[in-house]
Amino acid sequence: MLETLGTYAESPFDAPQFLQLTPDVYLVAWDPPHAVNAAPRLEELGSAQFSAMASVRLALLDGRSRIIWALAPKDKSRLNLKLTAGTIGSGAELTADFSQSVSAVDPFALTNGLTQNACASLVTTILNTWAGMFKLARSRSFVGFATKLLQSVNDAPSVADCVASVSGTYLLETFLNSECAEISSAILIGDAGVKRLDGDIFNESYNNGRNRLFLGTVDLAQPPARSHLVLSGPWGLAIRRLEAEGAARSLGTWWASNARKLPEVRDYLITRLGGRTPTARAAVRDLQLAEPMPARRYGALGETAAFCAVETAISVDSGVLVGGWMRDPGKSIEGLDVLTVETEPVPLELHAFDGVLPETQGGYPIKKFVAFAQTGGALRHHIQPRLELRLASGERTSLVPPPQPSDAAESRANALSIIPPRHATDALISGCLAQPLADLQDNFRKQVGGPTEILIGTQTQNPVVSIVIPLYKIYEFMKPQLAAFAADRWLAENAEIIFVLDSPEQATHVEDLLIGFHLLYGLPIRMIVMEQNGGYALACNAGASKANGRYLAMVNSDVVPLDSGWLEQLCACLMMDEQVGAAGAKLLYADNAIQHAGLKFIQDEKGRWFNHHYFKGFPRHFPQASTSREVPGVTGACLVLSRSDFEEAGGYTTDFIIGDYEDSDLCLKLRSSNKKIYYLGDVELYHFERVSISKNGDYTRGVASQYNRWLQQFRWEQEIMDVMSSIGARDGMAI
Template sequence: MAPLETTATILSPGQADEPQAVLLGSGVILVSWDVPQAVHASAALSAAQGHSVAPAASLRLSRTDGGTRLLWATRCPESGPLHITLSTGALGSKTSLAIQPDTVIPVAGSDNLVQGLDEQACETLISTLLNVWSGLFRLRRDGMFIECLLGLMRQPASTSEAATIVARAVGDIVLLQAALPPRFGEIDAIYCVGRDGLRRLPGRPRRGPLGGGREMVHLLTSGKYLAGREAFVVFAGSEGLQVQSLAKSEPQPLPLTRWLREQTKRAPGLREHLLIGLSDHASFGKAAALEAQLSVPLKPQRVGANTSGLAAEITCAISTPAGTLLAGWLRDPLNLVAGIAAVVSDGTIHDLTSALHRYPIVVEGPNAGRVSGTGFATLAPSVGGDAPILQPRFRLLLKSGAFHPLVPTPQPADPAEARAVALRAVPPQHVNDKLLSEVLAPVIADLHAKTQTHIGQPHVRVIGTLIARPKASVVIPLYKVLDFLRFQIAAFATDPWFRKHAELIYVLDTPEQATEVDHLLTGLHLVYGLPMTLAIMDRNSGYARACNAGAAASRGEILALVNSDVIPTAPGWIEKLAERLDNRRRVGAVGPKLLFEDGSLQHAGMHFARDHRGRWLNHHYFKGMPRHYAPATEERFVPAVTGACLVMPRALFEKVGGFSDDYVIGDYEDSDLCLKIAAAGRKISYVPDVELYHLERKSMSLNPEYMKGIAWQYNCALHTSRWGDMIASVMNTYTRPGRPRSKAA
């Protein structure tokens, strides 16, 4: 074994020890040099004969005797001797060190590394090894380095409480619990050091008061990093380190659901934090978080009427990334209430009082009577971003400084069901523009977008033998109401042009009716011999998505979008409408005259007009007038036609992107499509000599979310914000309602 060769030149008082070289890890040399003086500048390391030393790192550590321990780490040379010069600065000590290729270098021992160091220096050494050198020299799985680290951990861990795995979630996810000393400061990272290596633990820690200035930390993380016969958990922060041994866990720790039931009542916000952490695990997290909440729901809490008459309840608390839609009511006859606050996931309290929208309502009073109260709604901060939090928590703040907890019943996990709750959150007569735009719209938009992402491809069934090359495709969405199908199909079947040139596509948007509809259409096919296609959506998706699915399945050059409650008065209707699609005059869409069942006018084209709140509303020309009302017999260009019967080239439908599917449930999609057609430079024509009956909104009336009114207001606001400027421009081309300047004929 060749010795280490050193040559020392001391340029300051005192005698420095000779430098020592040890192996920190495989292929990594650690040079240690104790000097008697305090060194305040960076210590230098240089190689002889112009050779570079890279990577290289240095560290200065204070000794208890007032001196300094200087450490340098570098890679072992691949060939030839390593000649390096060590220096404490321009006016300090300097020495040279030569390491020959055949030199046997001892392995670093943890006791020697920390011998003579003060407590702060020991923390600095461990922190540097964990945070910097382990990555710089790729030592996180190096057995030699890990053995040294474990030795360094044992002494500080012996003076602190052990970290414990207190619960197991799903897969390998466990809940780690540990106590931090007072004034620990911010946590920058949490590491686990075990026989199999050094790992930074994933997850976000949550801290809560423990008493005596100490804090309890909970971390939902991967249990595979916390296995082994000896392991330590290290909390690294700007104010220092906390090293704790990992207590040997029970073979089967408590299930997280049971732990939540028993423990989280004592820590506001901890439950939400853990559910958010669980949701972050992409493969199964959101499902596991939902299951935990459904298995262990919070007990709903309201303030029941007491001798003071005070009462309050949260009726809606839908949490989305856009925010939490909070709605409820209170009764406060003695003026005891100061406001409402939300409990957020970090345990802090967010006062919502100044942001509440209030409105008068009637609520249940004493002795089953009805009394006046105050409804309220606001957009509270999002509890968990995209995490599914079903029971956000709130507080009814009292002027005395006390509070009453308010916990809603579990909110729907399904986006469509949650959207339905949001659409009923506030009585529609109390929804003004500010409440709609600031509180309701962000949550409704987020939930509606989620309903669209949950929709898969429709199941398509062909009934009968389809014609080979249809000229026209008639797409008809179905929603609950099937009363008119017999009459509609009978009218189609007795139309020679329809039988020869059109394909019929029904899109069922209520898949729970699939068996009934399939049986009905099959029977009607046997009666009339009219082939048809049935596309069954995998869940309710709304008018636009259903029509787009039908259009995607179509084959004809002409696309006719027709409602299920529209019935032709005579054959040849689709042929006549298709003939009006004159490309030379750039006609992009046409619509017929539609009649109520009593023969009066339902539709003779559409136009737009502002209401008292400045919103653009859709209006039907001459609605309710007699069938042969003279102005309604004139073929002309119009701003729009209804989607109850709209005929256009399929290529143009695809070019403009079909129906926009961000309108809720079904309304304004038709005028939106017409405005997209106009924006593409095409005109829209009303054709009065084609007449069909339209039993208006018979199916829409069965949708309670729409008929409540908020959906309509949301769609109207969306339509106005998107097309307001263009609508104003379009309407300027008309001299007065119902009398456009330009004619289609």
């Protein structure tokens, strides 16, 4: 099917003709005296060779066939060609002499007398196959030929508009006939050469099925001037003349004035443009924020009515995390699907738990649910992924969640609060939360940015050890901590002090404090300021990356030494035995009760492994807690190790959320390299435990701790069992 046929020239090919397409590619056109039903052949009777050759067989209106060969001779010598049309005795010979002028191919002659289907086949063969085979996409002569070929097929094409652009990607729009449902190829041909439209196209029924709305994108260095859009499919060929007046219009400007704001068009734009460039991602984000879709629920609350609401739908790189609630006393809801642009709807496996509405909403019992749809990256840039409710009646109805945050930290916070902590079972974490939380944490890490450094005082040259102290909103222990450091002669002479500020909005205040403490105690200080809050592991790794010491002392900001010599003893433990990967100290509460005397792993009645401290809550001088020994691990509140071991282990693992389990994970990584972990019972420091992390709402109100515990067990369960069966049994300390 062709929408319009052009005017034919009079130039039959009863005798085969040798014609020039481009400087290096030639055509042979021949109309045998009969229909050709078998594959035609072209042979070179001499020694000439071709770098490429192809043919197409086309139907003529008079019932015969036209055969066109395209060939690229390796050298332009004399060609002696034998043509065979598949029937015995049906053949011809043709001599091509390159020393004489070769006629240029006339596109109007090629299409003269062809059927509509044959015209479509010729255009698609030349543009889809030969342009690539013979490397013609950038040839000016080929583009000129192809443009005339399109004119010979349709001399009055309809218009396609270039409606907007974003970061070098141009958006094309046109209408098609209703039968043009399947599009096999979409090609733009013009000043930029032959360009296939990038990615998937949009082609949906429009105007109550009377026609179809087509959208496509193409990446170009310049606006697409003097171009044609060529669409083909089983239905035939559609040719459009491109109008580029809107090429400079922004995506947001076009969308604001566009009358065709279908949800499917919105989905297409976000999916196709969001992954292109940072500018394109910002454009589709702004589009969604400027005109969010109204949230849509299903049903009405009542004694017998069905109701469903999706409150949270967070798009990540691997899929969509969905949370909501429903009431379905009549069992009329069959299921819930996530809608994507590229695939069929993705059914959700709902993890449900009981809930009750507030009295103001009727006090009805409800089912809360959470689910994760594995949609790949199809919806990663959507802040309102659409869903569809399947009803037992066979009907389907659309659901739209409220807009979700585009900021990675806010999205992560929403994901952490989607399930009450008491319902965060290992099965639910593994089957539903683990992948989206991993994606969100990865996105969060990417947006944290790089740290900056501020030097206070004359820095220690060639320090033995670098003390890395992460800071987050709590600064009341800095003065006693630095006072204790200054009173320790070995530390003052051999250590450098690196504070890593993980609440950068307070950088000026903290810098002023540190300058004052430097003037008071005389200790040089390095201050590393994170670009934004990244959590414990990222802050510690940033500080370690700037360290100059042979050893690293990872010390919390709420840890204060009791006496001098603590750091020298911990470093000496590493120096005396190269098999020791990390060393830790006894940590005490303010009331002198033990907070930490080595880290171990304990298992609850459900088989879940947790971190626990030996002798927690026992008196300071409890004899067994004062014994130095090998332990499964030590807390990151005071952990000393060599910088080379830290770097070889990859530092603190950064996919734990907020700040928990990184220290035990590091100890397990060191153990996997055949290193031992030691606890020194005669080295004592105060630890005002978990003061900073209590300021982080994401941690305290969600399921971050359960997720981190699950993640450690998922990675290290066998190693945990092994170390507890060896060291735990050997030291006999079950407390």
